[in-house]
Amino acid sequence: MFKLLGATLVIAASTLLGFQIARNYQNRPLQLRLLQRGLKMLETEIVYGSVPLYQAMNKIGARLPGGVGLFFSSAGENLITLDGASTFECWRASIEQNFFQTALKKEDKDLLLQFGHTLGITDKEDQMKHIQLTVEGLATEEQIAREEQSKYEKLSKNLGVLLGILVVILMY
Amino acid sequence: MNKEILAILPISIRQIMQKLNEIVQKDMEEIRIREKRPLEIVYNNQHLFISEAGKLTTNDQEAYIPTKEDTYKILNLISNHSIYRLEEELKRGYITIQGGHRIGIVGKAIMENGMVKSLKDISSFNIRIAKQKIGIAKPILPFLLVDGNIIQNTLIISPPMCGKTTLLRDIARELSRGNPQLGKSGKKVGIVDERSEIAGCVEGVPQNDVGPRTDILDACPKAEGMMMMIRSMSPDVLIVDEIGRQEDTLAITEARNSGVSVIATAHGLNIEEVMKRPTISSLIQQEIFTRFILLSRKKGVGTIEGIFDGQLRQIYFKEKSYV
Known part of the structure; x- marks a missing residue:
């Protein structure tokens, strides 16, 4: 009886793990797409709206869901509350703080941090260039993420279940 | 601080x-x-x-x-x-x-x-650091008004850092507010603030108190701005800082022709020095300006050396800082 219960638990756990990994594969391209949308919105706010950075960040944060939205909204908050901190510091703190809530990888984070170095501190033309450059970088990552998704999403789901079964068989 | x-x-x-x-x-x-x-x-x-x-x-x-x-x-x-x-x-x-x-x-x-x-x-x-001196123009104001109501075209002459913009701002404020106790209504004042110094606008809103009936054209070239003001806001008096270019002269003549008074400032140690500048001297010779206020630093920032009329006769003398 206990054996059966244990076996069920093992299979359930490893299946869940597999699904979790699969979900990361599924979410990363979506979040990368969202980030690109956010940056394009930022471009519009900066270049055409001439809106102060914190306002633009708050606005975009409110319109994007999940962790990606938090990147923007908490950066907006940092810009006001972190007295005397540089723009990059405010952006970096927000990325670090909310990164765990996303399915993004280190290379995506590096792109975002790189972008933070020029955020807000140059003229409009320059801002536009840096935003476009970052959007391009994110688009490339998105492409890669989609390929990985098609390769590994199903695989990790199946693997989760199978691994559970394997462990159970070995234990018996 | x-x-x-x-x-x-x-x-x-x-x-x-x-x-x-x-x-x-x-x-x-x-x-x-x-x-x-x-x-x-x-x-x-x-x-x-x-x-x-x-x-x-x-x-x-x-x-x-x-x-x-x-x-x-x-x-x-x-x-x-x-x-x-x-x-x-x-x-x-x-x-x-x-x-x-x-x-x-x-x-x-x-x-x-x-x-x-x-x-x-x-x-x-x-x-x-901006310092407003509210009320400094009060003692001067009677000399700028004829029959208590018609604003004379006035030129404030002063070397740099003697407080001419501060005085100009307070004149704008006093004229705009009027003096209800004396039964004097305020005037419509138009400020053309080319260097954002008079009103100190941030996003269009004046940071300095320039009076309740004052419109400000911020960061606009003076000559063009004066014409725009006359056309769009029908002011009683136009306030501009540091005139001197050829276009300014034309705009001031134009303002007088449309019945709008002008209060302006110019760099200079005294009237003789200002007279040497061809653009301003032509305005003085045509008697477009009928009041001159001369400032210095003799007794501290904002010392009024004297007020003169259109024939350059002194009508006010009290060597005293307004501060």
């Missing part, structure tokens, strides 16, 4: 400023921050360095040296982390902040088609 000024200083400099003697904090005229060179203030007409402990000194070796980090942060704070919004300001070389204070900036110019497009590597700031 003024909170608007503190808000744009990085913490390192802010702490030093707060260590200063309170009177110095209050009466400071300028703060000069230059990257990798001593921190300096102008106080009581003296240029003094400040040490890290907040001591005033004339020895530059003791002074606090602002770092690159400091200047970078000032720019961040002035612009609210949005330097891209300051394109116009960087082209002109100064920024007006909340409270009407002005910050002059220099760095490396970026050129485009032979014109300055923007500044980068900004390394020097001159923070000029």
Whole structure:
């Protein structure tokens, strides 16, 4: 009886793990797409709206869901509350703080941090260039993420279940 | 010290400023921050360095040296982390902040088609602390009005730093407000504020009190602005700072022809010196200006040397600072 219960638990756990990994594969391209949308919105706010950075960040944060939205909204908050901190510091703190809530990888984070170095501190033309450059970088990552998704999403789901079964068989 | 000024200083400099003697904090005229060179203030007409402990000194070796980090942060704070919004300001070389204070900036110019497009590597700031002197124009006002109501075209003549813009601002305010107790209604005042110095507008809203019936055309070239004002806002009196160009003369003549009075300022030690400038002397000879106020620093900022009428006869004499 206990054996059966244990076996069920093992299979359930490893299946869940597999699904979790699969979900990361599924979410990363979506979040990368969202980030690109956010940056394009930022471009519009900066270049055409001439809106102060914190306002633009708050606005975009409110319109994007999940962790990606938090990147923007908490950066907006940092810009006001972190007295005397540089723009990059405010952006970096927000990325670090909310990164765990996303399915993004280190290379995506590096792109975002790189972008933070020029955020807000140059003229409009320059801002536009840096935003476009970052959007391009994110688009490339998105492409890669989609390929990985098609390769590994199903695989990790199946693997989760199978691994559970394997462990159970070995234990018996 | 003024909170608007503190808000744009990085913490390192802010702490030093707060260590200063309170009177110095209050009466400071300028703060000069230059990257990798001593921190300096102008106080009581003296240029003094400040040490890290907040001591005033004339020895530059003791002074606090602002770092690159400091200047970078000032720019961040002035612009609210949005330097891209300051394109116009960087082209002109100064920024007006909340409270009407002005910050002059220099760095490396970026050129485009032979014109300055923007500044980068900004390394020097001159923070000029705005001081409103409310009510200083009151004793002068009766001399600018004929029959108690018609505003005379007036030219304020003064060397730099003698308070002519401060006086001009207060005249605008007094005229705009009027004096209900004496049964004098306010006038419609139009300010063409080419250098954002009179009203100190931030996003179109004047930071200085310029009166309830005052319209401001901010950052607009004077000559063109005066014409726009006359056409669009039908003012009773136009206020402009530092006239001198050929176009200004035309615009002032035009204003007189449309029945709008003009109160303007010009650089100069005295009327004779101003008369040597062809553009202004033609206005004086045509008797377009009927009042002249001469300022100096003899008894402190804002000493009124005299008020003269259109024939250059003195109608007011009391060598006294308005402050």
